Amino acid sequence: AxxxxxxxxxxxxFKGAPVELKCNYSYSGSxxxxxxxxxxRQRLQLLLRHISRESIKGFxxxxxxxxxxxxxxxPFAQEEDSAMYYCALSGPQTGAQxxxxxxxxxxxxxx
Amino acid sequence: DAMVIxxxxxxxxxxxxxxxLSCSQTLNHNVMYWYQQKSSQAPKLLxxxxxxxxxxxxxxxxxxxxxxxxxxxxxxxxxxxxxGDAAMYLCATxxxxxGPYEQYFGPGTRLTVT
Numbered sequence: 001a002x003x004x005x006x007x008x009x010x011x012x013x014f015k016g017a018p019v020e021l022k023c024n025y026s027y028s029g030s031x032x033x034x035x036x037x038x039x040x041r042q043r044l045q046l047l048l049r050h051i052s053r054e055s056i057k058g059f060x061x062x063x064x065x066x067x068x069x070x071x072x073x074x075p076f077a078q079e080e081d082s083a084m085y086y087c088a089l090s091g092p093q094t095g096a097q098x099x100x101x102x103x104x105x106x107x108x109x110x111x
Numbered sequence: 112d113a114m115v116i117x118x119x120x121x122x123x124x125x126x127x128x129x130x131x132l133s134c135s136q137t138l139n140h141n142v143m144y145w146y147q148q149k150s151s152q153a154p155k156l157l158x159x160x161x162x163x164x165x166x167x168x169x170x171x172x173x174x175x176x177x178x179x180x181x182x183x184x185x186x187x188x189x190x191x192x193x194x195g196d197a198a199m200y201l202c203a204t205x206x207x208x209x210g211p212y213e214q215y216f217g218p219g220t221r222l223t224v225t
Contacts, residue, residue, distance in 0.1 A: 097211055
């Protein structure tokens with residue numbers, strides 16, 4: 001069964017401190033992994049996808065197939081990073097993309 | 112330059128009274144999705160349209176149906192809403208084909224059932 005687990009519902013760190021949001025998944029095969037973010041009063045939007053191997057707003061995420069994890073990291077948190085973060089997976093997309101979301105982690109950056 | 116629009120943003124309906132939520136897009140994407148998100152839970156895919164082809168998730172209740180009259184519009188119909196159907200309903204769109212492609216979400220419609 002496809003499943004995404006985000007063990008922390010809430011995460012609070014101080015500005016300038018490192019941030020790591022955890023994501024573990026269960027999937028038989030080669031999944032596509034994503035991080036979506038929802039800032040206050042804004043819509044859900046893509047932050048990054050594992051296949052791109054890019055850094056967005058200072059965030060990176062590495063797919064670890066051995067540990068079935070896709071943790072989101074940022075070395076120095078900023079106040080504008082406060083938001084709800086969702087990890088999501090899908091199978092390889094050849095038509096539509098059926099996302100399975102984790103329950104989300106609410107990140108708060110304290111000044 | 113809103114790309115995925117949902118109306119209304121807030122909908123109140125009575126127990127058992129049919130309700131329709133609407134979604135429109137200006138992206139000309141092949142695929143339109145409907146998700147249900149209950150309080151403090153993950154968004155859950157209900158169904159999607161790939162062009163005119165409707166695809167229902169196995170565990171989506173029969174009470175939920177959808178229509179896509181053209182590329183731009185998609186509707187979610189709840190035939191007989193129960194108290195358990197109170198949730199945020201999210202519409203999303205994406206390109207279809209070999210991806211992965213980003214999904215673009217609307218702001219959501221919050222449904223209250225009284």
